[in-house]
Amino acid sequence: MSSLDTAVRIDKRSEPTKPKAGRRTWRLTGDSLFHAAARFAAFLAVAVLFATVVAITFDSWPSIKTFGVWGFLKSSQWDPVTNAFGAFPFIIGTLVSSAIAMVLAVPISFGTALFVAEIAPSWIKRPIAGAVELLAAIPSIVYGLWGLIVFAPAFAQVEPWISDTFGAIPGVGLLFQGPPMGIGMLSAGIILAIMILPYISSVMRDVFMAVPWSLRESAYAMGCTTWEVAWHIMLPYTRTAVIGGVFLGLGRALGETMAVTFVIGNSNVLSASLLMPGATIPSVLANEFTEATSKLYLSSLIYLGLILIGVTLAVRLLAVLLLRRLASREGAST
Amino acid sequence: MNWVIVRRRLVDVVSKVLMGLTTVVGVFFLLWIMWTTLRFGIAGMHWDLFTKDTPPPGADGFGLRNAFVGSLMLLGLSLLIGVPVGLMAGTWLAEYGFRGRTANTVRFINDIMLSAPSIEIGLFAYAIVVGPMGHFSALAGSLALAILMIPIIVRTTDEMLSLVSNDVREAAIALGAPNSVVVTRVTWRAARAGIITGVLIGLARITGETAPLLFTALNNQYFTTNIFSPMANLPMVIFQFALSPYTNWQQMAWAASFITVLFVLVLSILARSLAGRVHVQK
Numbered sequence: 001m002s003s004l005d006t007a008v009r010i011d012k013r014s015e016p017t018k019p020k021a022g023r024r025t026w027r028l029t030g031d032s033l034f035h036a037a038a039r040f041a042a043f044l045a046v047a048v049l050f051a052t053v054v055a056i057t058f059d060s061w062p063s064i065k066t067f068g069v070w071g072f073l074k075s076s077q078w079d080p081v082t083n084a085f086g087a088f089p090f091i092i093g094t095l096v097s098s099a100i101a102m103v104l105a106v107p108i109s110f111g112t113a114l115f116v117a118e119i120a121p122s123w124i125k126r127p128i129a130g131a132v133e134l135l136a137a138i139p140s141i142v143y144g145l146w147g148l149i150v151f152a153p154a155f156a157q158v159e160p161w162i163s164d165t166f167g168a169i170p171g172v173g174l175l176f177q178g179p180p181m182g183i184g185m186l187s188a189g190i191i192l193a194i195m196i197l198p199y200i201s202s203v204m205r206d207v208f209m210a211v212p213w214s215l216r217e218s219a220y221a222m223g224c225t226t227w228e229v230a231w232h233i234m235l236p237y238t239r240t241a242v243i244g245g246v247f248l249g250l251g252r253a254l255g256e257t258m259a260v261t262f263v264i265g266n267s268n269v270l271s272a273s274l275l276m277p278g279a280t281i282p283s284v285l286a287n288e289f290t291e292a293t294s295k296l297y298l299s300s301l302i303y304l305g306l307i308l309i310g311v312t313l314a315v316r317l318l319a320v321l322l323l324r325r326l327a328s329r330e331g332a333s334t
Numbered sequence: 335m336n337w338v339i340v341r342r343r344l345v346d347v348v349s350k351v352l353m354g355l356t357t358v359v360g361v362f363f364l365l366w367i368m369w370t371t372l373r374f375g376i377a378g379m380h381w382d383l384f385t386k387d388t389p390p391p392g393a394d395g396f397g398l399r400n401a402f403v404g405s406l407m408l409l410g411l412s413l414l415i416g417v418p419v420g421l422m423a424g425t426w427l428a429e430y431g432f433r434g435r436t437a438n439t440v441r442f443i444n445d446i447m448l449s450a451p452s453i454e455i456g457l458f459a460y461a462i463v464v465g466p467m468g469h470f471s472a473l474a475g476s477l478a479l480a481i482l483m484i485p486i487i488v489r490t491t492d493e494m495l496s497l498v499s500n501d502v503r504e505a506a507i508a509l510g511a512p513n514s515v516v517v518t519r520v521t522w523r524a525a526r527a528g529i530i531t532g533v534l535i536g537l538a539r540i541t542g543e544t545a546p547l548l549f550t551a552l553n554n555q556y557f558t559t560n561i562f563s564p565m566a567n568l569p570m571v572i573f574q575f576a577l578s579p580y581t582n583w584q585q586m587a588w589a590a591s592f593i594t595v596l597f598v599l600v601l602s603i604l605a606r607s608l609a610g611r612v613h614v615q616k
Binding site: 033044138142146257323 | 342343345346349350352353354355356357359360361363364366367370371374418419420421422423425426427429430431439440442443444445446447449450451452453454455457458460461462465481484485488512513514515517518538541542543544545548549552569572573576577587588591594595598599602
């Protein structure tokens with residue numbers, strides 16, 4: 001009886017604090033829920049990368065089983081009627097169009113970045129940097145449309161000159177022969193170069209501007225010219241990040257779909273000339289995916305996608321690693 | 335001796351001229367593309383574009399109402415999926431993960447996702463949504479677009495929250511606020527302009543994306559708001575109509591490009607002006 005009494009009394013005494021305690025635990029639960037949600041979101045953002053690889057491997061499994069790895073990579077056949085599929089022409093097409101793009105875009109980006117970082121008067125710096133960045137904002141489908149309707153006919157006027165000038169050179173000449181159609185491997189490479197230019201040049205510009213003023217000014221004080229400062233001081237200092245930026249552009253070029261699909265001509269037969277139509281992995285995916293009738297056809301297309309993922313993943317990994325190295329060195333020096 | 339100086343001067347002058355020329359090349363192509371889009375786009379403008387649906391092949395007339403509505407719905411749905419995930423993941427990085435090894439690994443993988451080719455993400459959405467469901471759908475398209483914008487939001491959110499001074503956080507904690515309240519009521523608000531900038535940049539990035547929609551939302555001749563069916567959208571209209579033999583379809587492709595470019599430019603300019611305010615706030 002008395003024990004019950006005390007129990008009741010204790011209960012009563014603690015009553016006023018009870019709702020407070022309840023609210024506090026609720027708030028703490030809400031807190032840990034928020035934490036858990038944030039952690040889960042971070043997990044999701046990361047998991048997508050692995051899920052992509054797994055899901056696409058799974059979907060391409062029928063084709064992997066049928067053709068194997070080497071057999072698929074080196075076969076040039078692409079025939080939906082006989083169900084014979086091989087990736088070789090598309091791999092070469094992807095690599096060649098991206099290589100053309102890099103050869104054109106890297107020097108142009110380098111020049112643009114140096115112009116903005118070193119020699120442009122300040123009133124013109126921002127408009128030019130902004131204009132080059134706007135190139136990155138234009139959707140790739142618009143590049144494709146422009147490339148097909150405007151650029152290709154204009155380029156067809158230049159092509160006879162190209163094949164006359166370079167086509168006669170023994171050896172290399174083979175690359176520049178063919179009818180002037182305006183579309184083809186070279187056109188695709190040029191459009192790709194315009195598209196990746198802003199990515200490479202903005203990375204270069206940012207890292208050039210991050211070169212410590214003391215370094216540049218001591219070089220100028222020694223009597224160096226602008227070019228010597230750029231080539232012997234700024235470029236060595238920023239080398240890893242510059243290469244990272246180049247690889248970033250390469251990753252873009254390899255995976256670009258719409259712009260290439262419009263102008264490359266979409267021929268599944270490999271030809272030696274750069275003026276002839278070709279195809280890349282993304283372009284054949286865009287063209288044939290909705291038309292793929294058999295299961296093996298579809299999974300072979302997805303298999304092509306898997307190869308593309310393998311290549312671009314390696315390139316992007318390298319790009320991010322290189323870009324981070326400069327950042328961490330900068331952090332250490334300050 | 336003198337010859338060396340002449341050579342160095344010469345190299346310097348030539349390199350400067352080349353730098354100027356390369357810049358001109360970039361700006362030239364920008365202006366050329368913009369001019370083309372403007373010229374053909376204005377020529378293709380027609381009031382019917384906004385009030386009628388796309389005409390069947392071969393028929394006269396204009397109409398993109400279904401594509402406008404479809405594009406807006408796709409973008410809206412992507413925002414619904416992408417913003418919560420991106421915002422929360424960025425918040426975890428800045429407020430819980432800090433500079434730890436796990437957080438840095440997440441940042442690293444996020445940076446890799448940042449430049450993922452859109453066609454690969456399209457294949458992924460195809461594999462996990464279209465395949466199991468058995469048909470193309472707007473939902474799959476939105477998922478692909480959301481995955482493309484998430485890394486951008488994660489990164490800007492992380493960076494913008496890291497800019498918020500720790501004094502502000504400590505002041506809130508000293509008042510007895512639990513972590514979640516500190517984040518939602520204090521640091522999110524302080525970084526608001528920056529976070530919205532990230533969302534706008536992400537939106538601009540996915541607005542013109544076509545490759546992922548090819549495998550997911552596809553296109554639709556008719557008006558629909560059903561997210562489980564294929565849906566019309568501007569990028570696919572450009573892709574399919576540009577290569578068609580009908581002149582009215584080609585004109586619509588240009589009109590669609592013009593409006594897409596205009597939308598992306600407005601988003602970019604908005605993002606830019608907001609980003610300018612971030613520094614003022616700091």
